[in-house]
Amino acid sequence: MKYRLPANWRSMAVFAFDLLAVVLAWVGGFLLRMDFQVSADYLQLMGQGLLLLLPVQGVIFRASGLYRGIWAFASLPDLLRILRAVGFSVLAVALGAVLFYPSPLVPRSMLLLYPLLLAGIMAGGRVAYRIFKEHRDFGALRAVGKPVLVLGVGREAANLVQELTRSREWYVVGILDDDPRKRHREVCGVKVLGALEEIGEWASVLRTRHAIIAMPGANRAEHRRVANLCIRAGIRVFTLPPIGQLIHGHDTVSQMRRLNVEDLLGREPVSIDTPEVRQMLKGRVAMVTGAGGSIGAELCRxxxxxxxAQIVAFEQSEYALYALTENFADVFPEVDLVAVAGDIKDRRRVSEIMERYAPAVVFHAAAYKHVPLMEERNAWQAIRNNVLGSWIVARAASAVRVERFVLVSTDKAVNPTNVMGASKRLAEMICQYMQQQSPATRFEMVRFGNVLGSTGSVIPKFQAQIERGGPVTVTHPEITRYFMAIDEAAQLVLEAASMGAGGEVFVLDMGEPVRVLDLARDMIRLSGYGDDEISIVFSGLRPGEKLYEEVLADCELTRPTHHPKLRVARSALPPDFDLNALLHWIQSGRTLSDDQVRRDLRRWVPEYQPYNPPRPVLVSESIKLEA
Structure with a gap:
């Protein structure tokens, strides 16, 4: 029968080593003190002292918790425990010398020599074992895997480099940082080579196409700068989450992720938890129309x-409603989500739901939003859904005296050139009219631009084209758009809803406009493709599409709010606005052609100027990515 070691044999072995360290430190201290010329009297004192010291030290070592750690992971906490145990040992030696008063006396220098030797042997043994263990287990991995540059020098970067030395996937070839004081120094054996701007040169010299941004404490602007340096150099980039999102207790490597489009936009994160928002929502019923869409679902979350108290999710799409309920069952099981299937143009259904659940606040996000799709063959449906649907929901909310009604609008409602934008401007006018007629309900409107990753946005389209190997289609080389993260947009909508007094049009700070061509180039490089692998094709502006979007109409003024990313536009209701005539036009029972819709819209939206660019007749122009 094979003999098995006891389960705690490692702890017993470490304990034996520490007792051996006591012997070596005690004997070594005497030898050093006596210049290795120890008399018979002191040899007897050494032996008697060990007989008393070993059991006392054994008790101290056990009580100090020295055997909880694992030698292979010996670190600063283990050293602190050793120092604490050695400190008690000095007291034990001093107390023993006073109580027993041996002859000859224990040399006073032993109170210094003994603890120094003891701490050195105990700590040195543990460190030596860890070095041996890591060299045996990971020494062969130090040049295995894909070469990678680490960007940034800090605690998280040091942890990352240390963990990557044990990885079979990565091999750290160097570190870059802008601090000149750290140049040519080493972090965990890896040299700091140069500045971040030199990433292209070092990537070429070291023959690597991968980098990891290990700067979780940097602000968004700095993070964006570094990300763009990598993208321009054709580097595949990974990054660590912001410092507040790093999960303590998890290894740093597992928290790495691929760089995404949001990182390149460099927008500062939005965090709201104001008393006003909490007071508006806590313990109350909120209703969201279009709850299965990108914005609606994020608003629910x-x-x-x-x-x-309850979230009433009103949605026409059965699948979108199902997906939302499944998501809430996993992420927010404690929230009472009422999934309601219905069409906002169904007057009876909307009124029934409003009366049954009596929401305190309604977020109206249901709308047809895709500009080219609504411009041709669907213009009349865009008017009926976006205008008539908004009227039905707003009137039902007013009838049950909803406290706040929030219309999710768009920057395309400003000086609209397409049917979708004009329909959303009409929806705003209806809310402004309702505010005059129903002061008990605060009607508020929130305008913003494109949200990243939303249904129908350009980002998923580009991603699909890149996955197919290209080409990537851009309508025009100079077209620009405003972009923001979907969670940022939803949070700002809640913030605006809480501060409105009624009738305001809130405008979100969309930051700087982004050239879509640059966005396409960055996404291609983010996907790891080189300059000559995927081309970009210009397809021409689509019906109703303009080169740039405006945030405010020419005649509008804004004033700031207490939130830096929210402003209020003074968008007035036209004095000749006739709601009855507008409803008569929409509910006439006829189906108008696209041209008829565009013709009649000029009557209701004075600033509407249809723009139909000519169909592109020249051969699509392909370009290669610029270095």
Whole structure:
């Protein structure tokens, strides 16, 4: 029968080593003190002292918790425990010398020599074992895997480099940082080579196409700068989450992720938890129309953070409603989500739901939003859904005296050149009119531009084209758009809803406009393709599309709010606005052609100027990515 070691044999072995260290430190201290010329009297004192010291030290070592750690992972906490145990040992030696008063006396220098030797042997043994263990287990991996540059020098970067030395996937070839004081120094044996701007040169010299941004404490602007340096150099980039999102206790490598489009936009994160938003939502019923869409679903998730009594999710798409309920069952099981299937143009259904659940606040996000799709063959449906649907929901909310009604609008409602934008401007006018007629309900409107990753946005389209190997289609080389993260947009909508007094049009700070061509180039490089692998094709502006979007109409003024990313536009309701005539036009029972819709819209939206660019007749122009 094979003999098995006891389960705690490692702890017993370490304990034996520490007792051996006591012997070596005690004997070594005497030898050093006596210049290796020890008399018979002192040899007897050494032996008697060990007989008393070993059991006392054994008790101290056990009580100090020295055997909880694992030698292979010996670190600063283990050293602190050793120093604590050695400190008690000095007291034990001093107390023993006073109580027993041996002859000859224990030399006073032993109170210094003994603890120094003891701490050195105990700590040195542990460190030596860790070095041996890591060299045996990971020494062969130090040049295995894909070469990678680490960007940044800090605690997280040091942890990352240390963990990557044990990885079979990565091999750290160097570190870059802008601090000149750290140049030519080493982090965990890896040299700091130069500045971040030199990444292209070092990537070429070291023959690597991978980099990891290990700067979780940097602000978004700095993070964006570094990300763009990598992208321009044709480097595949990974990054660590912001410092507040790093999960303590998890290894740093597991928290790495691929760089995404949001990182390149460099927008500062938005965090809202104001008393006003909490007071508006906590313990109350909130209703979201279009709850299965990108914005509607995110609004539901953000509302759930504020502990509402109930969320009424109103959605026409059965699948989108199902997906939302499944998501809430996993992420927010404690939230009472009422999934309601219905069409906002169904007057009876909308009124029934409003009366049954009596929401305190309604977020109206249901709309047809895709500009080219609504411009041709669907213009009349865009008017009926976006205008008539908004009127039905707003009137039902007013009838049950909803406290706040928030219309999710768009920057395309400013000086609209397409049917979708004009329809959303009409929806704003209806809310402004309702504010005059129903002061008990605060009607508020929030305008913003494109949200990243939303249904129908350009980002998923580019991603699909890149996955197919290209080409990537851009309508025009100079077209620009405003972009923001979907969670940022939803949070700002809640913030605007909480501060409105009624009738305001809130405008979100969209930052700087982004050239879509640059976005396409960055996404291609983010996907790891080189300059000559995927081309970009110009397809021409689509019906109703303009080169740039405006945030405010020419005649509008804005004033700031207490939130830096929210402003209020003074968008007035036209004095000749006739709601009855507008409803008569929409509910006439006829189906108008696209041209008829565009013709009649000029009557209701004075600033509407249809723009139909000519169909592109020249051969699509392909370009290669610029270095």
């Amino acid at each position: 953000q509302i759930a953070r504020f502990q509402p």
